[in-house]
Amino acid sequence: xxxxxxxxxxxxxxxxxxxxxxxxxxxxxxxxxxxxxxxxxxxxxxxxxxxxxxxxxxxxxxxxxxxxxxxxxxxxxxxxxxxxxxxxxxxxxxxxxxxxxxxxxxxxxxxxxxxxxxxxxxxxxxxxxxxxxxxxxxxxxxxxxxxxxxxxxxxxxxxxxxxxxxxxxxxxxxxxxxxxxxxxxxxxxxxxxxxxxxxxxxxxxxxxxxxxxxxxxxxxxxxxxxxxxxxxxxxxxxxxxxxxxxxxxxxxxxxxxxxxxxxxxxxxxx
Numbered sequence: 001x002x003x004x005x006x007x008x009x010x011x012x013x014x015x016x017x018x019x020x021x022x023x024x025x026x027x028x029x030x031x032x033x034x035x036x037x038x039x040x041x042x043x044x045x046x047x048x049x050x051x052x053x054x055x056x057x058x059x060x061x062x063x064x065x066x067x068x069x070x071x072x073x074x075x076x077x078x079x080x081x082x083x084x085x086x087x088x089x090x091x092x093x094x095x096x097x098x099x100x101x102x103x104x105x106x107x108x109x110x111x112x113x114x115x116x117x118x119x120x121x122x123x124x125x126x127x128x129x130x131x132x133x134x135x136x137x138x139x140x141x142x143x144x145x146x147x148x149x150x151x152x153x154x155x156x157x158x159x160x161x162x163x164x165x166x167x168x169x170x171x172x173x174x175x176x177x178x179x180x181x182x183x184x185x186x187x188x189x190x191x192x193x194x195x196x197x198x199x200x201x202x203x204x205x206x207x208x209x210x211x212x213x214x215x216x217x218x219x220x221x222x223x224x225x226x227x228x229x230x231x232x233x234x235x236x237x238x239x240x241x242x243x244x245x246x247x248x249x250x251x252x253x254x255x256x257x258x259x260x261x262x263x264x265x266x267x268x269x270x
Contacts, residue, residue, distance in 0.1 A: 059089045059104045060174035060202075063219070065112060065131050069140060069152035077155035084142075084152060086131070091116075106175035108250050109222050110134075169217040169225070171202040176225065176248055180255050180267035189270035198257075198267060200246075205229075213238040223248045 068083040070076045077083075082095035090098040091114075103115035107130075116127035129144035143149045181188025182196025189197065198207055205212040205227070216228040224247045232238030245258040257265040 059101055060171075061086060061088060061101060061104055061114065061131075062106065062112060062173050062175055063169065064109075064133060064137055064222075065140065068155040070155050072139070072151040072153050076153045083155055104174060106252050108252060109175075109248075169219060172200055172205075172214060172217055172225065172227070172246075175252055176200055176246060176255070177202065179270040181270050183254075183266040183268055188268065196265075196267075197270070210234055211238065212242055220245060223250065 066086045066088065068085050070078075070081070070083050084094060085092045087098075089101045089104075091101065092098045100117040101114050102117050105113040107113060110133045111130065113128065113130040116129065118127060119125055126145050129142060132141045132143065134140070138154045140152045140154070141149050142152065177200045179189065179197060179199045182198070185196040187196075196208075198205060200206075203214045205214065210231060210233045212227070212229045212231050214227055214229040218226045220226050224245055226243070226245050228241075228243045230238040231240045231242045244260075247256045247258060247264075249255070253269050255267045255269070257267075259265075
């Protein structure tokens with residue numbers, strides 16, 4: 001734990017961690033969106049995550065927010081001290097038991113709103129909280145309803161954003177996922193992918209007539225990822241190699257597919 005000087009915000013974080021904290025029975029499953037980037041949580045706590053069976057994780061905190069954090073101060077990130085840790089779908093406050101996150105809402109590239117697992121002992125307690133990154137991702141503010149915010153500094157060797165061009169991901173980040181309607185298509189978001197709609201999941205991009213089975217994801221910059229995979233028509237094996245980039249707007253409401261030598265394919269979130 002930190003020095004005995006009691007910061008009000010630090011006490012809030014510990015209380016938030018204790019409220020609704022729950023260790024999942026699948027706690028040792030590997031994180032999906034953390035990139036390349038079984039060790040134990042003590043060796044590298046960020047690489048542990050709570051995963052259900054199947055392709056899709058229940059929720060996924062975007063990779064930029066994950067890592068080890070400490071309260072902002074003159075003694076931040078002192079070696080050997082416990083930290084505030086953000087994993088793929090959990091948080092842990094200075095060595096306390098993990099709080100599982102059951103819902104993630106991406107507000108924009110810098111801000112997410114989270115919902116912690118309900119506490120059976122306090123079912124009416126508000127488990128909402130959120131993170132807001134500064135411009136380069138080396139600082140973060142934690143906020144929650146009716147609580148004072150807490151300012152953190154990143155304690156990892158490098159910021160997720162400072163090394164964004166070289167970061168490989170194992171799945172498509174959560175903020176890109178969902179159903180997208182083709183811009184200008186009167187059938188957009190009709191629900192049957194009959195027009196120019198597209199659905200993005202953790203490792204698949206579905207179109208009305210086919211799909212891309214994603215094999216590699218790389219972060220290009222804060223809002224853009226590069227995709228590699230194989231395309232196949234519906235009912236046929238995915239065999240044609242394909243690669244392109246996907247760019248997301250700052251507010252997360254618009255998306256563009258970028259193929260070499262072609263005009264962008266633009267979409268709006270359904």
